[in-house]
Amino acid sequence: MKIWLFNCKEVSHLVSQSMDHKIGLSKKIGVRFHLLMCKHCARFENQLTLIRSLLKKSSTASTTPKMDEEAKKQMTRSLKEYQDQEQQ
Amino acid sequence: MGKMGKSTRPAYRGSQTVDPEIWVETYADSLYGYAYVKINNSSLAEELVQDTFVAALGARKNFRGNSSEKTWLFSILKNKIIDHLRRKYRDKVQSLDTVSDQGLDEYFDDRGAWLNKPGKWKDNPQERYEQNEFLTVLRDCLTFLPSRQSDAFQFREMRDFDSEEICKILGISSTNYWVVLHRARLAIRACLEKNWF
Known part of the structure; x- marks a missing residue:
């Protein structure tokens, strides 16, 4: 693969992939090289990162919900029943 | 026992x-x-x-x-x-398109250059209310996507599943996953640029 000749279509796809997965070193170098010269693809990368970070922020800002106490009691009861049945 | x-x-x-x-x-x-x-x-x-x-x-x-x-x-x-x-x-998935997401002709010309070049976005939203607006626009953008793309994007970016888990859930191969998610990202980016930034 001619990594120095990646076009924007290829680079954007690799940028997208690299957000979920490691990509090979030579591809990575090819992408970095392209991004140095291409502000549009560089923006694409920054914008994807920004979207992710804003979504992350919004999910950590809301507190993790706790289970309803009544539901917990009920759960304990049915688990005990289950256990008793099983032991008979 | x-x-x-x-x-x-x-x-x-x-x-x-x-x-x-x-x-x-x-x-x-x-x-x-x-x-x-x-x-x-x-x-x-x-x-x-x-x-x-x-x-x-x-x-x-x-x-x-x-x-x-x-x-x-x-x-x-x-x-x-x-x-x-x-x-x-x-x-849900089987009743929809098979992965017909091969070409990316709306985004790139035949030499692989951007058709609509990603523009410069205004400053990142720092304030709480701006971030909420951003999320509202993003949710609207999601409704314009084919449902599989929207699901894949939400599983990945909003519900913290990894790519393997999403492939299992949606019943798609990892190759299809990359295509689906990439298309979703291209579409959402373009939609946000148009409606928010």
């Missing part, structure tokens, strides 16, 4: 009785919180936690204590969540 007496102590490695009350007290909230983020439905999240405990009670003989009890319970819960979502999406 007749030989052990009734014990009120929590049963950790090796022993075979468990006090459900202590399990619920110790793990219910964290399991529930995890399930809730993934599923976004409180009664369903409760149900999955309950199923997890029942499965764990049934399988505790197989628990060898190689991992912590907590890790073990979480791994059961994760599988339950994925099974649930997979069942839910199986019908």
Whole structure:
């Protein structure tokens, strides 16, 4: 693969992939090289990162919900029943 | 399993009785919180936690204590969540397009250059209200996507599933996953640029 000749279509796809997965070193170098010269693809990368970070922020800002106490009691009861049945 | 007496102590490695009350007290909230983020439905999240405990009670003989009890319970819960979502999406996905997402002609010319070049966005939203507006626009953008793209994007970016889990849920190969998610990202980026930045 001619990594120095990646076009924007290829680079954007690799940028997208690299957000979920490691990509090979030579591809990575090819992408970095392209991004140095291409502000549009560089923006694409920054914008994807920004979207992710804003979504992350919004999910950590809301507190993790706790289970309803009544539901917990009920759960304990049915688990005990289950256990008793099983032991008979 | 007749030989052990009734014990009120929590049963950790090796022993075979468990006090459900202590399990619920110790793990219910964290399991529930995890399930809730993934599923976004409180009664369903409760149900999955309950199923997890029942499965764990049934399988505790197989628990060898190689991992912590907590890790073990979480791994059961994760599988339950994925099974649930997979069942839910199986019908939906098959009735839709097969992956027809091959070309990216709306975005790139035949030499692979951008047709609509990504523009400069105004400053990142710092204020709370700006961030909320951003999220509203993003949600609107999601409704314009084909449902599989929108689902894949939400699972990945909003509910913290990894790519393998999403492939299982949506019943797609990893190659298709890359295509679907990339298309979703291209579309959302373009939609945000048009409507927000």
